[in-house]
Amino acid sequence: MGKKWRWGVILDAGSSGTRLHIYRWLDASKALKEADEDDLHSLPAIETKAKWTKKIRPGISTFGDHPEDVGSEHLQELIERALDIIPDDKHADTPVFLMATAGMRLLPPTQQRAVITETCSYFRANTRFSLPDCDTHIQVIPGETEGLYGWIAANYLLGGFDNPEGHAHGKSHHTYGFLDMGGASAQIAFAPNATVAEEHGNDLKLLRMRSLNGAPKEYKVFTSTWLGFGVNQARQRYVNALVDDFLIDGEHELPDPCLPKGLRTNQKGEPIQGSSDELELVGTGEFDECLRRTKPLLGKDMPCEDKPCLFNGQHVPPIDFDVNHFVGVSEYFHTTHGVFANKNDDTAYDFNMYQKKVLEFCSQRWDDIEANVEARKKDHGKEAQEACFKASWLINVLHEGIGIPRYGIEQTPTPGINVTKEIGEAAKDKGFLHPFQAADEINKIEISWTLGKMVLYASGQIPPQDNYRLPVGFGSNVKGVPSDFQHAGSSFNITSTFDEEDDWSDTAEDLIDHAKSKSTSGFFFFLLIFLFIAFLLRKRDRRMRLYGKVNKVLRRRRRPGSPRKGGLGFSNIAHKLFGNGAYNYERVLEEGDVDQFELGDASSDEGDHSDSSGGRSRVGRSSGLATPKLNMGSFDDLKKHAHPGNAFDRSGMVVRTESRERLFPQMLSAGRRSRAPSPTRLKSPLMSPLAED
Numbered sequence: 001m002g003k004k005w006r007w008g009v010i011l012d013a014g015s016s017g018t019r020l021h022i023y024r025w026l027d028a029s030k031a032l033k034e035a036d037e038d039d040l041h042s043l044p045a046i047e048t049k050a051k052w053t054k055k056i057r058p059g060i061s062t063f064g065d066h067p068e069d070v071g072s073e074h075l076q077e078l079i080e081r082a083l084d085i086i087p088d089d090k091h092a093d094t095p096v097f098l099m100a101t102a103g104m105r106l107l108p109p110t111q112q113r114a115v116i117t118e119t120c121s122y123f124r125a126n127t128r129f130s131l132p133d134c135d136t137h138i139q140v141i142p143g144e145t146e147g148l149y150g151w152i153a154a155n156y157l158l159g160g161f162d163n164p165e166g167h168a169h170g171k172s173h174h175t176y177g178f179l180d181m182g183g184a185s186a187q188i189a190f191a192p193n194a195t196v197a198e199e200h201g202n203d204l205k206l207l208r209m210r211s212l213n214g215a216p217k218e219y220k221v222f223t224s225t226w227l228g229f230g231v232n233q234a235r236q237r238y239v240n241a242l243v244d245d246f247l248i249d250g251e252h253e254l255p256d257p258c259l260p261k262g263l264r265t266n267q268k269g270e271p272i273q274g275s276s277d278e279l280e281l282v283g284t285g286e287f288d289e290c291l292r293r294t295k296p297l298l299g300k301d302m303p304c305e306d307k308p309c310l311f312n313g314q315h316v317p318p319i320d321f322d323v324n325h326f327v328g329v330s331e332y333f334h335t336t337h338g339v340f341a342n343k344n345d346d347t348a349y350d351f352n353m354y355q356k357k358v359l360e361f362c363s364q365r366w367d368d369i370e371a372n373v374e375a376r377k378k379d380h381g382k383e384a385q386e387a388c389f390k391a392s393w394l395i396n397v398l399h400e401g402i403g404i405p406r407y408g409i410e411q412t413p414t415p416g417i418n419v420t421k422e423i424g425e426a427a428k429d430k431g432f433l434h435p436f437q438a439a440d441e442i443n444k445i446e447i448s449w450t451l452g453k454m455v456l457y458a459s460g461q462i463p464p465q466d467n468y469r470l471p472v473g474f475g476s477n478v479k480g481v482p483s484d485f486q487h488a489g490s491s492f493n494i495t496s497t498f499d500e501e502d503d504w505s506d507t508a509e510d511l512i513d514h515a516k517s518k519s520t521s522g523f524f525f526f527l528l529i530f531l532f533i534a535f536l537l538r539k540r541d542r543r544m545r546l547y548g549k550v551n552k553v554l555r556r557r558r559r560p561g562s563p564r565k566g567g568l569g570f571s572n573i574a575h576k577l578f579g580n581g582a583y584n585y586e587r588v589l590e591e592g593d594v595d596q597f598e599l600g601d602a603s604s605d606e607g608d609h610s611d612s613s614g615g616r617s618r619v620g621r622s623s624g625l626a627t628p629k630l631n632m633g634s635f636d637d638l639k640k641h642a643h644p645g646n647a648f649d650r651s652g653m654v655v656r657t658e659s660r661e662r663l664f665p666q667m668l669s670a671g672r673r674s675r676a677p678s679p680t681r682l683k684s685p686l687m688s689p690l691a692e693d
Helices: 028-034 067-085 088-093 109-126 143-158 194-199 231-246 287-298 331-336 351-362 366-376 378-402 421-430 449-459 500-518 523-537 540-557 570-578 618-622
Strands: 005-013 018-026 046-048 053-056 096-100 138-140 177-181 185-190 205-210 216-227 253-256 280-283 326-330 436-438 473-476 585-588 660-663
Touching: 005 067, 005 088, 005 449, 018 028, 018 067, 018 449, 046 449, 053 067, 067 109, 096 109, 096 449, 109 138, 143 177, 143 185, 143 205, 143 216, 143 326, 143 449, 177 331, 177 378, 205 449, 231 253, 231 287, 231 378, 287 351, 287 378, 326 331, 331 378, 331 436, 351 378, 366 378
Parallel strands: 005 096, 096 138, 177 326, 253 280, 326 436
Antiparallel strands: 005 018, 018 046, 018 053, 177 185, 185 216, 205 216, 205 473, 585 660
8 A cells, every 4th residue: 555655764862852753755756747847846745744753751872871671661662653653565665764863972982882783673673664774774973964954854844945036035045044952962054155155165065955856956054063062961061160169168059040039959950849968059040140150151262273163162154144044943942932932922033022031030939930830831840940041041052152143132134135025024023034033843844853864865766867866965065976975875766657556545545644634523434435435446347347337327317419518527537537548648757777875864852842743844845935933733734735925934866757658559348249239339448557646
């Protein structure tokens, strides 16, 4: 069943937990058959659904001391979900990836290798998923790769790749920058303007993908990472600095301006009730002082060996905020929304307004905050405890570290945007024209680096143009295939034909999915009827006999000499189901060489606040200039929601298919007699194979 679909499984093994993501997309030959002109110039359309995502805690880095347990005690639950969702007959063709991020990067190399080796062995022993090479499918990926995959995902959903005219930021620039912050690390990725790209070419990575027609899509991207600059690691460094600088010998209490007034915790951030002999952090609720004490954690005074640097002595090319508009995910979203704003609030990030909300919240006593939070949602307690520190850290990273203009206080750049006045004003209200905007979902699709990895993989399954056969992947910014090139891991050996049984099974799948999405009360009754009819009609001869009987009845009912009526009558439907007597042609793709490519890196930290939603991610990519509408809902079939508004909704090489036309011989049904010979009836040719809708 479902031969038209390709599936992919990827596990994001972050520092706080492991999240399963399942994606699917049309087989390249099927997608080409159904594509319109816009589709041909677009990247493959990837689908996912809410139930195709699952997160468990803790992270696999906690198995460093006992790697033999990582399979049975951690991975098995996620494997069972994947096996339940992906059709049995597709398991062997479904690639599986586990890519670990910052949490695993902090482990000693020997422990990393032990966990990775055990993970690969467990997948091979307990699934039939495609895992040809452990080194490329199961790995700890660099933060730079994680950032690049995130950049792909964000621009894929926003439309920066497939609709450049709708996202013209000025200076021939149409992509968005990407910021990610998890518990242990932070990433940045962006395509510099043309001048900077020329001057800093050696700092960039060359990314190559393919649109559906096989045409190459190439981008020069800068990406960097700061290990230890995620919110949890930053908090740990902050507490250590407090102890070193302010703890007096013999004292058991240490004032903490980043905790709400009256909140008492230990060094791990766990609330303390009553008396305790361990060191206590006592909240004073002084947010201005909190900002002052977290700023040194950026390491702005570290030596910069390769200028310019942002913070911690790390080189980053100059950022032109006129054209580089950044999307911040994970903690950038949760910390700007969370307890400070409704997560469905789609207003633009405004530094002045945000800081006012933070000051108001953090100046309250903990008892009042706790009562208010419990009245709304009990599991927000820990989030409220950490909110003030996280807000101070985010503000310092954004504005003191990266240099994002303080919208609402500092003058904001006024880029030359190629949009209409109406679209421009609407986009400005929601942050589309701002240097920074936090987002969690775009068109109800979670912005996850795992999507970027799968977009690259699916892109590699598309046959290239005959005159441009360089592989899909990324590496150093040089022509050709550099020595450090990371292949997408997929090949373009595609299924070239689909028989009628595939048509029926795929149609059944689509109808079942549609019925489920509508939550109809009579779904199971409908399903039984449909399967019964499908069974009766699955063979051509059965359909022909039924067609003949019904057609005979209809002919008897029609008065002699009456004209045939056009429209969507039985005859038209029958021709759709059974074919017709005319000559039929089949477009056959030229066969291409099958190149086996190896897979590259990728990854991300946590982000357990958001639940992925389902749908086909194609919509955002082809939409025009609206603005992100952040949403925590579940996935729908996004194709039907496509609209010319901006894809920035927060709610969310050319294969020359020089085809040969193969004429199917039309064979007359010789040797058969009609029950009642008629001099006016001609023998009908046999039906040709069904064309896919």
